[in-house]
Amino acid sequence: MHFLDHLIKRLAPLRFGLKSQSDTILGVDISSAAIKLVEIETRGEQFNVIAYGVQALPGGVVFDREIVDVKKIAEVLKAVYKKSGAHSRNVAVAVSGSSVISNYIDLPSSLTSKQMEARVQLEADTIIPFPLDEINLDFAVVGQNAFNKDQVRVQVVACQRDYVDRRKEVVELAGLTPVVVDVETFAFARAYQTLINAEYKNPQKQQGLIQKDDVVAIIDVGATQFTFLVLSNQTIIYSVEQPFGGRQLTEDIQRHYNLTWAEAGRAKRKGGLDADYAESMLQPFKNLLIEHLSRCIQVFYSSTETNKIDKLVLSGGVSKTDGLKDEIAKALSIPTDVVDLSKNVSISVSSDRSRLNADIPSMMLAFGLSLAKESR
Ligand SMILES: Nc1ncnc2c1ncn2[C@@H]1O[C@H](COP(=O)(O)OP(=O)(O)OP(=O)(O)O)[C@@H](O)[C@H]1O
Numbered sequence: 001m002h003f004l005d006h007l008i009k010r011l012a013p014l015r016f017g018l019k020s021q022s023d024t025i026l027g028v029d030i031s032s033a034a035i036k037l038v039e040i041e042t043r044g045e046q047f048n049v050i051a052y053g054v055q056a057l058p059g060g061v062v063f064d065r066e067i068v069d070v071k072k073i074a075e076v077l078k079a080v081y082k083k084s085g086a087h088s089r090n091v092a093v094a095v096s097g098s099s100v101i102s103n104y105i106d107l108p109s110s111l112t113s114k115q116m117e118a119r120v121q122l123e124a125d126t127i128i129p130f131p132l133d134e135i136n137l138d139f140a141v142v143g144q145n146a147f148n149k150d151q152v153r154v155q156v157v158a159c160q161r162d163y164v165d166r167r168k169e170v171v172e173l174a175g176l177t178p179v180v181v182d183v184e185t186f187a188f189a190r191a192y193q194t195l196i197n198a199e200y201k202n203p204q205k206q207q208g209l210i211q212k213d214d215v216v217a218i219i220d221v222g223a224t225q226f227t228f229l230v231l232s233n234q235t236i237i238y239s240v241e242q243p244f245g246g247r248q249l250t251e252d253i254q255r256h257y258n259l260t261w262a263e264a265g266r267a268k269r270k271g272g273l274d275a276d277y278a279e280s281m282l283q284p285f286k287n288l289l290i291e292h293l294s295r296c297i298q299v300f301y302s303s304t305e306t307n308k309i310d311k312l313v314l315s316g317g318v319s320k321t322d323g324l325k326d327e328i329a330k331a332l333s334i335p336t337d338v339v340d341l342s343k344n345v346s347i348s349v350s351s352d353r354s355r356l357n358a359d360i361p362s363m364m365l366a367f368g369l370s371l372a373k374e375s376r
């Protein structure tokens with residue numbers, strides 16, 4: 001289990017020293033089950049999807065976010081890239097989990113960014129519990145020190161170098177250019193704030209749907225990973241990632257009905273299983289998920305000063321499960337939505353439009369990554 005007590009004011013992408021050259025960035029999510037790619041063109045407040053692709057990964061090539069088989073993953077990325085109609089070759093990928101650690105230091109606000117970098121390097125070994133020669137380091141000023149106006153609060157984020165290098169290798173082997181290595185939770189938050197809650201940026205458009213200081217929890221449930229992050233006033237105040245996801249249910253279906261992996265996945269999405277399925281398999285899975293989420297919320301309440309979440313936003317493939325959203329809202333008494341980008345994002349990919357619409361809940365991380373440049 002990974003716990004990040006981020007307090008991030010500026011959701012800038014981390015670059016770990018990489019440099020960008022082109023206008024758009026391909027957001028590439030290398031998940032446990034698939035590679036997802038998206039390219040977004042931004043014109044003012046308008047977001048337009050200009051390329052998109054998803055392709056399943058063979059089993060065992062990614063394990064618990066660790067890249068096991070660089071070559072196979074690069075092959076899949078190359079194929080997704082070709083089919084997607086992407087314009088840019090610049091890629092943003094993400095790291096997460098126990099490979100990432102963050103901490104804070106306070107530094108004099110008078111320092112230039114070069115001086116700040118030198119100080120961060122100097123102090124890193126006291127605040128980051130990894131050996132310095134095994135990590136990549138990045139930092140961002142996140143606000144002022146509450147007690148000393150002459151100091152700024154700097155967030156220092158470290159990622160084990162191996163994790164960063166493997167992702168860079170995959171991208172380069174696919175013939176593309178890695179320009180951003182971000183942290184998953186930062187990318188989720190950026191996608192939410194830029195694409196869903198765009199009203200924040202334009203007070204005239206605020207129609208009372210979400211108040212500026214509302215506390216919103218984003219819950220992404222994929223095939224193997226459960227991500228819970230809480231935003232308050234545009235800031236990540238809490239995040240946790242756990243091994244839980246839809247694969248569990250697919251495996252149960254496969255075993256119980258003696259199906260292939262693909263058949264079990266399809267049956268889950270499209271139905272067609274016997275009448276007993278909903279009661280004996282689907283409902284227990286949903287209950288488990290709700291229990292899991294409820295526990296996350298309790299831990300969040302007891303470890304922060306916040307004791308109310310105003311809204312839950314669900315993403316990830318599992319968020320599409322029939323009835324799940326309403327059951328969560330009822331069980332936890334918190335208004336709940338599945339991500340919906342239809343208000344702020346237009347789509348101009350020539351093919352696969354309906355597939356993209358169906359895939360959108362699973363694409364949040366890729367969306368956040370492709371916007372990585374926007375907030376810097
Ligand atoms: N319509 C649906 N109803 C229920 N479950 C679904 C539906 N569509 C997809 N899923 C499930 O969602 C999961 C995949 O979600 P997603 O694409 O978000 O995962 P991922 O990002 O590839 O994996 P992870 O981030 O966990 O490594 C699978 O378990 C899949 O069976």
Ligand SMILES: [Mg+2]
Pocket residue numbers: 031222223225316365
């Ligand atoms: Mg995912």
